[in-house]
Amino acid sequence: xxxxxxxxIIFSPLLGSLILLFKNDKSNLSTAIIGNISIGISMILSLFxxxxxxxxxxxxxxxxxxxxxxxxxxxxxxxxxxxxxSVVMSFIVTFVSFFIHIYSxxxxxxxxxxxxxxxxxxxxxxxxxxxVFSNNFLQLFVGWxxxxxxxxxxxxxWHEKISAVNANLKAFIVNRIxxxxxxxxxILIFVSTKSLDYNxxxxxxxxxxxxxxTILNYSFEAIPLIALLxxxxxxxxxxxxxxxxxxxxxxxxxxPISALIHAATMVTAGIFMIVRLSPLYNESGYxxxxxxxxxxxxxxxxxxxxLVQNDIKRIxxxxxxxxxxxxxxxxxxxxYSFAIYHLLTHAFFKALLFLCAGSIILKCHHEQDITKMGGxxxxxxxxFFAYLIAGISLMGVPFTSGFYSxxxxxxxxKNNGNSFIYYFLIAGVFxxxxxxxxxxxxxxxxxxxxxxxxxxxxxxxxxxxxxLIALAIPSMFIGLALFDSMLFxxxxxxxxxxxxxxxxxxxxxxxxxxSFTVHAFTSLSFFVLVIGVxxxxxxxxxxxxxxxxxxxxxxxxxxxxxxxxxxxxxxxxYIPLYFKKIANILWIKSDVNIIxxxxxxGIANQIKKISxxxxxxxxxxxxxxxxxxxxxxxxxxxxxxxx
Amino acid sequence: xxxxxxxxxxxxxxxxxxxxxxxxxxxxxxxxxMSLELMxxxxxxxxxxxxxxxxxxxxxxxxxxILTVIAAESAIGLAIIVVLYRNRHSINVDDIGxxxx
Amino acid sequence: MNAELxxxxxxxxxxxxxxxxxxxxxxxxxxxxxxxxSFFCSAVLWLLLGxxxxxxxxxxxxxxxxxxxxxxxxxxxxxxxxxxxxxxxxYLNEGIFVFIIMSALLILFFQNQFADTNKNIITEIIIIxxxxxxxxxxxxxxxxxxxxxxAAVILLLGIISAITLTHKKKSDNKFQDPDMQVNVKKEDRIxxxxxxxxx
Numbered sequence: 001x002x003x004x005x006x007x008x009i010i011f012s013p014l015l016g017s018l019i020l021l022f023k024n025d026k027s028n029l030s031t032a033i034i035g036n037i038s039i040g041i042s043m044i045l046s047l048f049x050x051x052x053x054x055x056x057x058x059x060x061x062x063x064x065x066x067x068x069x070x071x072x073x074x075x076x077x078x079x080x081x082x083x084x085x086s087v088v089m090s091f092i093v094t095f096v097s098f099f100i101h102i103y104s105x106x107x108x109x110x111x112x113x114x115x116x117x118x119x120x121x122x123x124x125x126x127x128x129x130x131x132v133f134s135n136n137f138l139q140l141f142v143g144w145x146x147x148x149x150x151x152x153x154x155x156x157x158w159h160e161k162i163s164a165v166n167a168n169l170k171a172f173i174v175n176r177i178x179x180x181x182x183x184x185x186x187i188l189i190f191v192s193t194k195s196l197d198y199n200x201x202x203x204x205x206x207x208x209x210x211x212x213x214t215i216l217n218y219s220f221e222a223i224p225l226i227a228l229l230x231x232x233x234x235x236x237x238x239x240x241x242x243x244x245x246x247x248x249x250x251x252x253x254x255x256p257i258s259a260l261i262h263a264a265t266m267v268t269a270g271i272f273m274i275v276r277l278s279p280l281y282n283e284s285g286y287x288x289x290x291x292x293x294x295x296x297x298x299x300x301x302x303x304x305x306x307l308v309q310n311d312i313k314r315i316x317x318x319x320x321x322x323x324x325x326x327x328x329x330x331x332x333x334x335x336y337s338f339a340i341y342h343l344l345t346h347a348f349f350k351a352l353l354f355l356c357a358g359s360i361i362l363k364c365h366h367e368q369d370i371t372k373m374g375g376x377x378x379x380x381x382x383x384f385f386a387y388l389i390a391g392i393s394l395m396g397v398p399f400t401s402g403f404y405s406x407x408x409x410x411x412x413x414k415n416n417g418n419s420f421i422y423y424f425l426i427a428g429v430f431x432x433x434x435x436x437x438x439x440x441x442x443x444x445x446x447x448x449x450x451x452x453x454x455x456x457x458x459x460x461x462x463x464x465x466x467x468l469i470a471l472a473i474p475s476m477f478i479g480l481a482l483f484d485s486m487l488f489x490x491x492x493x494x495x496x497x498x499x500x501x502x503x504x505x506x507x508x509x510x511x512x513x514x515s516f517t518v519h520a521f522t523s524l525s526f527f528v529l530v531i532g533v534x535x536x537x538x539x540x541x542x543x544x545x546x547x548x549x550x551x552x553x554x555x556x557x558x559x560x561x562x563x564x565x566x567x568x569x570x571x572x573x574y575i576p577l578y579f580k581k582i583a584n585i586l587w588i589k590s591d592v593n594i595i596x597x598x599x600x601x602g603i604a605n606q607i608k609k610i611s612x613x614x615x616x617x618x619x620x621x622x623x624x625x626x627x628x629x630x631x632x633x634x635x636x637x638x639x640x641x642x643x
Numbered sequence: 644x645x646x647x648x649x650x651x652x653x654x655x656x657x658x659x660x661x662x663x664x665x666x667x668x669x670x671x672x673x674x675x676x677m678s679l680e681l682m683x684x685x686x687x688x689x690x691x692x693x694x695x696x697x698x699x700x701x702x703x704x705x706x707x708x709i710l711t712v713i714a715a716e717s718a719i720g721l722a723i724i725v726v727l728y729r730n731r732h733s734i735n736v737d738d739i740g741x742x743x744x
Numbered sequence: 745m746n747a748e749l750x751x752x753x754x755x756x757x758x759x760x761x762x763x764x765x766x767x768x769x770x771x772x773x774x775x776x777x778x779x780x781x782s783f784f785c786s787a788v789l790w791l792l793l794g795x796x797x798x799x800x801x802x803x804x805x806x807x808x809x810x811x812x813x814x815x816x817x818x819x820x821x822x823x824x825x826x827x828x829x830x831x832x833x834x835y836l837n838e839g840i841f842v843f844i845i846m847s848a849l850l851i852l853f854f855q856n857q858f859a860d861t862n863k864n865i866i867t868e869i870i871i872i873x874x875x876x877x878x879x880x881x882x883x884x885x886x887x888x889x890x891x892x893x894x895a896a897v898i899l900l901l902g903i904i905s906a907i908t909l910t911h912k913k914k915s916d917n918k919f920q921d922p923d924m925q926v927n928v929k930k931e932d933r934i935x936x937x938x939x940x941x942x943x
Contacts, residue, residue, distance in 0.1 A: 621744055623666055645748060660847075714902065
């Protein structure tokens, strides 16, 4: 039964994508129906699974779909691992994906590539589900690559735009760097455990911890090395410093894609993988500290960058990186289920933010600069309320989803006594509040600069508004609704290794969702939040000019932030420049000179030379051929002549 | 009783004559074809002789099939010569040198 | 010296001489006639070897059919005899050289291998009866039936290829073009004409 269910969940999007690929007629209606039904089936089944798991999270099903290939010693199988973690992930992926699909019907309706769009998105959902349900590293790797491929296709969806092509190339190449790390990690696992199964790895962890791996006379402990390599892969997918810079650029794609890939699903793959491998990371020692530092710095620094951006989608993109930083920080503290919980709530409100942004952009005739917008509150009431909900959830106002997950992560460090990280994350809250309110005040209040008419009709079609409402509900309530049942009701006990510390944390610190909420009003983060709202009200609504107050002191900081700490220059100028130089040298020296001239053309030229001489043997006279035959016959007879 | 080697000598001489014929006739492709027929004849001789030597009728069966094949071959060969003559107005072997490298 | 040996010597000498004449004859008609004679001689020798059926076949099929075909072709082609005979002597030395070397090698070879196996030769091979034709037919239609069928196909192939090679295409020949037949459309065949008067 379960077997059947999961198979349908995974392959229904693939089937939808294939049907769309070979679909003959050009009508948008049939494309929309097929594309949405295939995801819808997955969504309903995932929802059903999630509910059944919320009642009883214990069953862990691990079965083999088919044998991929087997050699003498090893077998590689295509298997499914179903436990509480993969069910939650599958719910997030399919739920968000489904509503984004519905939204896309309205958003993309005038686009020529309507059918292509749905092929890509369906395929993307399939690849993501492949990662989520995989039970071995090989399948994970395949899914990982397919996700990378579909994100490449989707970011460059408008392939006539040169900036979109550059952005998808950038995303692809940065992900490739991460993939090398992942691949090396997988190879190391295979070499040291002779198997690619997750279970096998977890069983052989104690044996593995004794092992050392020697590379060029340097000896490394096996587990931290593997964990580090896998984290490189994860940090590229989940956009952590220093491999984050592809994500803001990839906002070149259509807005639903930004919501689908860069908020809810693809970027979560890295987080998911580390949570899935939590027993490995528990043993990995210094790598966890590294993850913690990277996560915290990403959360803080990338939030700062968001402040100086004016493009609505780029602000949300930096906010995504920053929130992923929070998740990574939780991973670094080995509170894996908290990371997944933040991932869950973040997926909803960030997708909602992107969809709101899409709705605004659509209304403003593809204008993305928020300084040029204003006064949309009256014109777009639905979007206004949806944005309000998503915004306060992102800020972490108590009772919203974002509050329960984000404050939980911040409170880990308060409880740990790790005050350094704690204050950084609190500062992150302040920054988050600032940039969220910045969009809020600049877009919805003030003058209607774009002179958009307030028509009596609804602000958009129903297909665009419906997902906004549908996603607003979980953005608001899912944090509270699942708080006790999912985090502390042994829900993740079977799938992650942090059960002991989380239950400890719960008993000593939280006690219940109600007390946690009440307690939050007296906490530092709430205080910072209120200050943030007031500050942003002053700056962005009353428009107090900061530069006058600080007399140019901020300009240097602004410059640094606008250049993204030099990452923009590095990724756009220096690395491509030197890469091109090296590539040119390799091209001329090795490819043209050795391969082309020496091997490929050289062999052909030699054959031509030899054959021009050899062909003179062919005289074309029959008696010459006969004579040759006679000589052969004579030799034959002489050889067999028994003297 | 005629010794077997006599027949073998006869067939060898026949073979050599036909081989020499291919060399001698550089003007007429028809005689070349006839030399080929002679060569087949000597080979058929050998088949019959060795069939008898081994006490097996398969040798004669082989001759039977070879005769069939030669009949087809000479028919096609003559047809080719006719076409050749029609196109070039010559059956001179020296004129047919198009395969020269 | 018995009669058998006399016949053998006589006809082998005839065979060698006539085959030499085939090769060195100036006139293709003459060499065809000599070829017929050499076939006849070898048929006699095959009789001595006990291959009665094959010797009859050789005369009937070769002398009766193939050689006539040769003669037909020789006569059909309008060959300038003087041109053909010229330059013959030029290659005589090579021809004789090849002949001597080849025959010496072969004879030495056979002498070496088969000179002392005279006793083994059997002229009568009996399978179902003492008739050579019956035996041959029995084997041919049982063991070699498939090869026999294939031989028939090869003969058919010879017929077809000879005809297609020599067949001259004439433009006024009536023939069907399957390509055109398949690709024909309704519009090519039916024209709908409106009758103005019947209104």
